Amino acid sequence: MPDGDQTASDVGVKWWHRWFRTPGELRDLGVVGINMRNARFLLPNNPRRLYRLVDDKLQTKALAEAEGLSVPETFAVIRTPHDASRIERILDKRYSFVIKPSRGSGGKGVLVIDEREGDLFIKPSGAVLTRDEIRHHVSNILAGLFSLGGQRDCALVEYRVRPAKLLTDLSYQGAPDIRCVMLHGYPVMAMLRAATKESDGRANLHQGALGIGIDIATGVTVRAVHHGKPVTKHPDTGVDLIGIQMPEWNKILDIAVTCQEMTGLGYLGVDLMIDEEIGPLMIEVNARPGLAIQMANGIGLLRRLEPVVKQHKENPGAGHYEKIAFSKHHFAAKIRKATS
Amino acid sequence: MSARTKLLIAVLFLVFLGGGLAWHKVVHLGIPFWRGESVQDWEIEAKVSFLGTGKRPKARLSLPAVAVDMNRGQEAGSLGYSFYTERNEGEYTAVWSGEERQGGQALYFRIRVPEGTSGGGEPIPGNPPEAVTPGFPSSLGDPARAVVGRIKTTTSDPDSLFVSVFQQISGEDAPQEILLLKRHYEKESREMAVLDMGIDLLNLAGVPARLAYGVRLEPDLGAQPPVPLLEYYDGAYWKVRNPMEPGQVLDGTGLYVWHRGGGPLLDVTGGENSRVVFTVAKEPVPLRTLTDLRDSPWMVSTILGLPLSERAVFRYIVLIPLGAFVVVLLRNIVGIPTLGTFMPVLIALALLEIPLARGLIMFSVLIGAGLWFRFLLSRLNLLVVPRVAACVVIVTLLMMLMSVIGYRMGMAGGVQITLFPMIILAWTIERMSLIWEEEGKRSAIIQVGGSLLVAVFAFFFMRIGQVQYWSFYFPELLLVLLAGILMIGRYTGYRLSELIRFKTFSDA
Known part of the structure; x- marks a missing residue:
């Protein structure tokens, strides 16, 4: 038994720590x-x-703004497929932005655009998206692809935070x-x-x-x-x-x-x-x-x-x-x- | 009262209620608690259905005389009908009559037969009847006589004659005359062609023959139509054989002969569209006990009060809570990640219909192929709902393809995929592809693998005969299971997977 192996921390290193910890140790x-x-x-x-209140980011933001908290500015909310088809007008003159589902969780469906060259949108990784691809992403969001329980959703277009x-x-x-x-x-x-x-x-x-x-x-x-x-x-x-x-x-x-x-x-x-x-x-x-x-x-x-x-x-x-x-x-x- | 005491009270209440009812059933009603403790009976239920036409209906159903004589238990069920059994020259008939009826009517008759002892097809002595010479159309008389003449030269007694006739009829390289006769009979009597033709040929050869009906002793068939059989007279006895397997003597293992004697199986006056279907089940509980159970003031036997045909559905349904329990156990105590919460139960139910290994291979292949197609589809930038629909179409085609390939390769059983697994597959593919895109292939494979693993555990749990027996005959034990689930619902300890997840945890 390697019992003498006491280290500075109060739990000694045991052979099984390579594989698991006992419930008692974790407790x-x-x-x-x-x-x-x-x-x-x-x-x-x-x-x-x-x-x-928190599963819907639109509501959370509204609450936060009422409290005077600073949140990323909302450029547009896309609620209907009709809005989605007019995406070029919404994105007009925006060179960097974030599109996210209002009811998404765990970062699902978040699309970050850093730069723009004409009709091409560039992600931080350097990948290039066309306007059609962005519109498709938005219609996926609207159809509830990323939302909890797959319910219909709306898409937020937001200020891209510059960390x-x-x-x-x-x-x-x-x-x-x-x-x-x-x-x-x-x-x-x-x-x-x-x-x-x-x-x-x-x-x-x-x-x-x-x-x-x-x-x-x-x-x-x-x-x-x-x-x-x-x-x-x-x-x-x-x-x-x-x-x-x-x-x-x-x-x-x-x-x-x-x-x-x-x-x-x-x-x-x-x-x-x-x-x-x-x-x-x-x-x-x-x-x-x-x-x-x-x-x-x-x-x-x-x-x-x-x-x-x-x-x-x-x-x-x-x-x-x-x-x-x-x-x-x-x-x-x-x-x-x-x-x- | 704290949540803890409330929970404790609820758990105790459920355990006592469920356990108490089960105990009552075992001790006072005599239902065996363990599966192997009792003799197994076949319970055969005939369900007569017809449409009332506003007249006074009267239904006559021929009954198997051997079973009625043995008196192992029989029972008629029909609300609002007067019922009696009629005996005539050793043959029994169930007779129902009622007031003016409209719409669909259902009448039930149930008998018990001890397993593997009597098939109802024993030779019975009888007086020699006149062999009626059938009237053939002039063009067919000669071929028929030629066939019979040829068969007669090679056979010595009615038994071998019978075998020979049906071997000729269903043989691969049938002579020209047989083909000619067959075409005629197929035009006349369609699916009964072989039987009618056999009867006529036997009669022509001087062996009296008539139709009989049997029931396949296969519980998995569900509601089955009666199987037509043939009864023939060998000079001293009436014997029954299955024309599809002419060489085999019916010994009560695969088929039970329900009706013989040449009369009609079912006769309904005052109703339209009458038909009879049979349901077969293995029943370990004596019929007398079952009757007691139905009359007991405790509402403990609602399932057993239903007719067999309706009860069969519950054999699957009562397994679902068991599967759910396994999922709770493996997710909350062991911590296996799954796709959705109850997907594994559905997969396990689907697996119950297919042999396990083949089912798993099929699932994996279909999911793999479906996923690949799904990624091809994703290049087209389709909307969500059409994409799922496209996925369903592709899965359907893949399943057909696999069935055909399986059949060509000689795996006859591989084609039993029903509607149910199909929907599950399409759904799994869609969800897996989403996770694949969002969280990477590692999560997707882990989650699908976890689902399959949990499904396999649930499958093995649901397959245990004793467990199936308990859940079906003691559904109140599900309350005890519920108590267990409630307890797990308040389990705040670590999951087994967390012991591994936090293995590198060290104090800062």
Whole structure:
């Protein structure tokens, strides 16, 4: 028995860690599984009727604008096939834009156009689309191809966010976004998702994107994972990923907490992007945020969620800034451990 | 009351209700709990249907005398009809009569036959009847006599004569005379041609023969029309044989002889479009117990109260909850990703109709080929709904192609694809191609593979004979299953797949 193999961390390395972890070990680490997330945090805190507020991006944006939050400007909403056939007039004079389904999830059906040469539209990857192909994409969106449950949908044409230089450096193509998970309005964990060559411009961790944990207190990146394994440099560009200060971190937290207040959802994830000129923009609110964020931060979500549950019970009327202060105080990253 | 206690109460209630009803059925009504505990009977149900014409209908259905004499259990079902059985010279007839009727009418008669003992086709002694010389049209008289004459020289007794006649009729290289006769009979009596011709030839040869009817002892057939058989007199006994297999003595394994004696099988007055169909089932529960069950004040036996033909559907339907349970187990406890939630149950149900290995190969080939076509289609930039429809058309053609190829290669069973798997296939292809485009081929293959894996597990679970027996005879046990599903619904532990997913998790 390799029992003497105790390392600095409190869990010893065992032979089976190459293959799996026992439920007891995961519980000790405070890891939250899908079943626990659903049964303990989603179902009791997110009433079904509130989902439509966030599943439909048009509604979310309307709410956010009413709250005075900055969101990417909507150039046009395409609701009918008739609108779709007039797409050239809608796209007239737009040189960069994003087309997305209003009810899409997980980045499905999002088409980003960076540049334009006459009637040809160029994606960030350099791929070229004709106007017909764009129209076809829009009619797919309208037919509900990308929406939850396949219901009819409408397509949003939006401002294309120009990410701050600081962030584009961390990503191989694609724009990195910040995900902040909240419970009862307390920010509990945050991460930056950056694309890699492998993930093909997408920010989905299971497709090979990087998950970079961010310290709630300071907005500094503390840890990064690629396919679940800690890394310190970008696998494609070799850029350092740790110790980067997110710009306007307090404003980001502020937007995240406001999103919780305006939707009323108890457990949610807020996705943001940082524009070069405009600053942090709210992109979407997710009522079923995934669990990869714990990998990126190297901390089990339960360690953050349980104190919040307790705090919320003792102090249900806590205000906006009180919540931010609580999170900043309790969830500050410990002294960074050198991982390399 | 917290959600937890509510759940506990609901679970206990369901377990006690379901378990209690099952216990009541086992202890007080005597239904065996384990499948192998009882003798299996064949239950054969005749369903007479006709259209009432506003007159007083009267229906007469001939019954198998051997089964009625054995008195293993019989039962007539018909709401609002008066019913009796009539006995005449050893033959039994069920007689229903009722008031003026309009519209579709259905009458049922059910008998029990012990498995593999009596086929109802035993030789019965009888008085020598007159062999009626059939009247042939002048042009056919000579060929018929020539055929009979030739057969007679090579055979010694009525049995071999019978075999020889039908071998000649259905043989590959039939002589000219037979072909001539066949053409005549096919014009006259269509599907009964072989039988009518056989009867006439036998009579011409001096062997009295008449029509009889049987039922195939194959539960999977569902509602089947009666199988025409032939009864002939060998000098001392009336014997029954199947003209399609003339050399074989009916021993009660494949066919049950329902009607003999030469009279009509069914006779309806005061109704139109009358017909009789048979449904066969293996029934482990004695008929007397079943009757008790139907009369019991507990509404525990609604399925068993239905006529056989209607009940057969439930054999599949009660399996669906079992499949759903397997899906819940594999998704929420094991964590296998699937395409859609209940797609695997549907695939498993489809697999129940085809042999497993062949079904899986077929599914994979069809999905692969369909996907390829689907990508060809995607270059045309079609709208969503027409594209799915195009997918359905292509899957249909592929299935036909595969069936033909399978048949040419001698896999006769490979062609049993029904409507149901087809729709599932088209749908799978469409969803898989979407995931392929959106999330990459890895996710698509993982999800389809996961669906097939879950489907195979569900299939094996649904195939267990004991499980099928319980779900059919003790449907109340589904309440216990429901309790199990409710419990899993509150399971907050890790999925097995998460133990692997988080294997690299380490404290920061």
